[in-house]
Amino acid sequence: MKLNIALLAGDGIGPEVINEAVKVSDAIAQKFGHEITWKPALTGAAAIDAVGEPYPDATHEVCKNADAVLFGAIGHPKYDNDPSAPVRPEQGLLKMRKALGLFANVRPTFTFPSLLDKSPLKRERIEGTDLVFLRELTGGIYFGEKGRKDNGDTAYDNCVYTRAEVQRLAKKGFELAMTRSKKLCCVDKANVLETSRLWRETVQAMEKDYPEVEVSYEFVDAVAMRLVQWPNSYDVLITENLFGDILTDEASVISGSMGLMPSASIGAEVSLFEPIHGSYPQATGLNIANPMATILSAAMMFENFGLMEEGKAMRDAVNKALEAGVVTEDLANGGKAYGTKEVGDWLAANV
Amino acid sequence: MKLNIALLAGDGIGPEVINEAVKVSDAIAQKFGHEITWKPALTGAAAIDAVGEPYPDATHEVCKNADAVLFGAIGHPKYDNDPSAPVRPEQGLLKMRKALGLFANVRPTFTFPSLLDKSPLKRERIEGTDLVFLRELTGGIYFGEKGRKDNGDTAYDNCVYTRAEVQRLAKKGFELAMTRSKKLCCVDKANVLETSRLWRETVQAMEKDYPEVEVSYEFVDAVAMRLVQWPNSYDVLITENLFGDILTDEASVISGSMGLMPSASIGAEVSLFEPIHGSYPQATGLNIANPMATILSAAMMFENFGLMEEGKAMRDAVNKALEAGVVTEDLANGGKAYGTKEVGDWLAANV
Numbered sequence: 175m176k177l178n179i180a181l182l183a184g185d186g187i188g189p190e191v192i193n194e195a196v197k198v199s200d201a202i203a204q205k206f207g208h209e210i211t212w213k214p215a216l217t218g219a220a221a222i223d224a225v226g227e228p229y230p231d232a233t234h235e236v237c238k239n240a241d242a243v244l245f246g247a248i249g250h251p252k253y254d255n256d257p258s259a260p261v262r263p264e265q266g267l268l269k270m271r272k273a274l275g276l277f278a279n280v281r282p283t284f285t286f287p288s289l290l291d292k293s294p295l296k297r298e299r300i301e302g303t304d305l306v307f308l309r310e311l312t313g314g315i316y317f318g319e320k321g322r323k324d325n326g327d328t329a330y331d332n333c334v335y336t337r338a339e340v341q342r343l344a345k346k347g348f349e350l351a352m353t354r355s356k357k358l359c360c361v362d363k364a365n366v367l368e369t370s371r372l373w374r375e376t377v378q379a380m381e382k383d384y385p386e387v388e389v390s391y392e393f394v395d396a397v398a399m400r401l402v403q404w405p406n407s408y409d410v411l412i413t414e415n416l417f418g419d420i421l422t423d424e425a426s427v428i429s430g431s432m433g434l435m436p437s438a439s440i441g442a443e444v445s446l447f448e449p450i451h452g453s454y455p456q457a458t459g460l461n462i463a464n465p466m467a468t469i470l471s472a473a474m475m476f477e478n479f480g481l482m483e484e485g486k487a488m489r490d491a492v493n494k495a496l497e498a499g500v501v502t503e504d505l506a507n508g509g510k511a512y513g514t515k516e517v518g519d520w521l522a523a524n525v
Numbered sequence: 526m527k528l529n530i531a532l533l534a535g536d537g538i539g540p541e542v543i544n545e546a547v548k549v550s551d552a553i554a555q556k557f558g559h560e561i562t563w564k565p566a567l568t569g570a571a572a573i574d575a576v577g578e579p580y581p582d583a584t585h586e587v588c589k590n591a592d593a594v595l596f597g598a599i600g601h602p603k604y605d606n607d608p609s610a611p612v613r614p615e616q617g618l619l620k621m622r623k624a625l626g627l628f629a630n631v632r633p634t635f636t637f638p639s640l641l642d643k644s645p646l647k648r649e650r651i652e653g654t655d656l657v658f659l660r661e662l663t664g665g666i667y668f669g670e671k672g673r674k675d676n677g678d679t680a681y682d683n684c685v686y687t688r689a690e691v692q693r694l695a696k697k698g699f700e701l702a703m704t705r706s707k708k709l710c711c712v713d714k715a716n717v718l719e720t721s722r723l724w725r726e727t728v729q730a731m732e733k734d735y736p737e738v739e740v741s742y743e744f745v746d747a748v749a750m751r752l753v754q755w756p757n758s759y760d761v762l763i764t765e766n767l768f769g770d771i772l773t774d775e776a777s778v779i780s781g782s783m784g785l786m787p788s789a790s791i792g793a794e795v796s797l798f799e800p801i802h803g804s805y806p807q808a809t810g811l812n813i814a815n816p817m818a819t820i821l822s823a824a825m826m827f828e829n830f831g832l833m834e835e836g837k838a839m840r841d842a843v844n845k846a847l848e849a850g851v852v853t854e855d856l857a858n859g860g861k862a863y864g865t866k867e868v869g870d871w872l873a874a875n876v
């Protein structure tokens with residue numbers, strides 16, 4: 175396969191972890207006879223510094239014409255203390271999601287036996303957890319009309335969803351459930367919100383098309399509780415944009431393996447793959463960042479092209495590295511810590 | 526003191542736990558020379574069944590004219606599977622909050638040393654946790670305009686906040702922080718929402734009036750994570766209605782003592798006190814429900830009247846009961862389980 179991949183390294187440790195993902199992806203490509211052309215482009219604070227915009231048109235062109243986007247991380251402390259700054263890295267993120275139509279954010283939370291003790295939860299609570307959130311990513315209150323009235327004393331944000339948006343996301347959820355344990359949980363606040371009632375009735379109407387999938391409906395506050403109590407009781411969960419923002423982050427810390435969690439944002443034309451960890455500015459340039467989440471995101475990218483063996487080879491290599499203790503300092507547990515580059519080298523040699 | 530207390534027992538185990546709270550409150554009143562007149566009124570499914578309305582006008586009259594409201598729990602399974610049913614118990618709850626102007630929901634999360642092992646979190650993560658959420662309760666997306674367009678295919682919910690609403694809630698937060706460790710965390714999503722930016726700028730402008738309070742600003746998704754990782758790093762948190770709904774429920778399960786957590790909803794004229802557990806329909810009438818959260822809610826009620834010793838006496842009695850093992854089956858840990866009534870009797874005798 176010939177693959178054109180847009181490479182958005184971003185800020186902080188982004189460039190370092192992206193480098194290792196490129197290294198391991200190239201090793202996979204060579205092993206399986208694919209040809210990857212990487213197309214670097216600017217994003218985040220790096221792009222603001224260079225051209226005054228967090229998601230420049232030139233970057234959009236590169237992404238739009240690529241087969242997929244591999245993304246590092248964005249965010250820089252100089253933008254952190256002023257959420258009303260006229261230009262912020264996050265705006266680039268939102269603009270990119272909308273412009274590329276990345277409507278479904280896929281956020282798995284799973285455990286690695288060797289890392290269970292890193293979880294804040296007791297072992298018996300977290301063992302066996304393997305769930306996936308599908309978060310709607312281009313609608314809801316993130317993109318509704320917002321503004322001020324009454325000389326700035328009243329603020330408003332409008333949350334809007336259409337049936338078609340819900341169907342598009344729910345369809346991915348049902349399909350994913352069919353490949354897993356056939357359990358789907360629709361997370362909403364249908365006892366209060368009209369948008370949630372639209373979500374619920376739309377999903378209910380789709381149940382007949384997937385008779386094998388057992389669907390449950392839970393309120394967002396109840397899910398926020400049960401995620402901490404019995405995370406392994408969930409499989410596939412679908413939800414709207416803001417609930418997804420909160421719940422996927424909550425879910426990410428329960429496993430103890432947050433530094434290893436990949437994600438995908440699926441669009442109709444092009445999809446994007448990125449680690450869920452942030453830009454971790456303090457670690458920039460120190461060769462200590464853990465590249466595994468980015469490498470597992472690249473594995474999701476291969477699998478999204480239907481290259482299942484390639485993805486599996488990458489995931490197997492990560493598991494082997496964890497077992498062999500070839501890990502960065504965040505996972506070293508007092509033992510030997512490898513550098514970002516050395517972990518990448520080892521994985522490239524072992525896929 | 527002469528106190529008129531509206532008594533809204535509600536559904537499920539509501540009436541049983543309310544009975545015990547009345548019993549213990551009466552014992553306190555006798556001991557300290559107060560006179561409580563209880564005014565029972567209908568609410569929830571019980572009110573729908575009786576008069577077709579979850580928060581009837583007659584109940585509102587009773588509450589409005591009372592010095593405080595003691596509330597059990599509402600919700601009944603027959604309303605659970607149809608969030609669009611024309612009349613639902615939750616609507617009564619929302620109507621009551623709005624009509625009584627209960628703008629600040631006070632939700633403490635604390636730990637009992639004897640119950641630490643019930644927490645899903647590891648002991649070292651949860652030990653020493655003692656935080657309070659102040660959730661705005663009468664604004665935001667709960668009460669904004671909502672509806673459908675495009676023949677029902679588009680749904681919307683509007684989130685609105687005014688500066689005055691934020692100030693009113695934040696003032697309570699600053700005041701509470703002053704009585705505790707002087708740390709206040711404002712939880713918002715100011716990187717995306719205009720209402721959050723109004724929250725943040727309003728709280729920032731109030732900082733100068735409370736120079737001793739150290740204020741931090743965190744995004745809701747980050748708080749959803751840190752609550753699981755380091756709950757004891759928080760003290761007082763203020764937030765808007767929907768974020769508060771999700772985060773207070775998340776916080777409630779981390780302590781291991783959810784069945785014991787009280788709450789208050791503060792209004793300008795009258796305030797309401799209720800356990801955070803639900804109506805637990807399966808346990809109705811079995812004399813097994815744990816009345817302690819309701820009794821601790823009554824303790825908050827006394828303290829809200831400035832009767833600090835009375836509140837403390839109730840809390841001390843609960844601690845003694847826990848130590849003496851005078852507990853319902855949820856806390857019995859295989860040991861002897863007392864009935865709801867017996868726990869109430871013991872507490873009334875020991876305050």
Ligand SMILES: CC(C)[C@H](C(=O)O)[C@@H](O)C(=O)O
Nearest residue numbers: 264265267268419716717746
């Ligand atoms: C940075 C922010 C705008 C973003 C979001 O809220 O979507 C982030 O929290 C995420 O989840 O990717």
Ligand SMILES: CC(C)[C@H](C(=O)O)[C@@H](O)C(=O)O
Nearest residue numbers: 365366395615616618619770
């Ligand atoms: C029942 C529901 C409307 C309510 C809310 O969302 O406020 C409940 O979850 C709560 O937190 O009291």
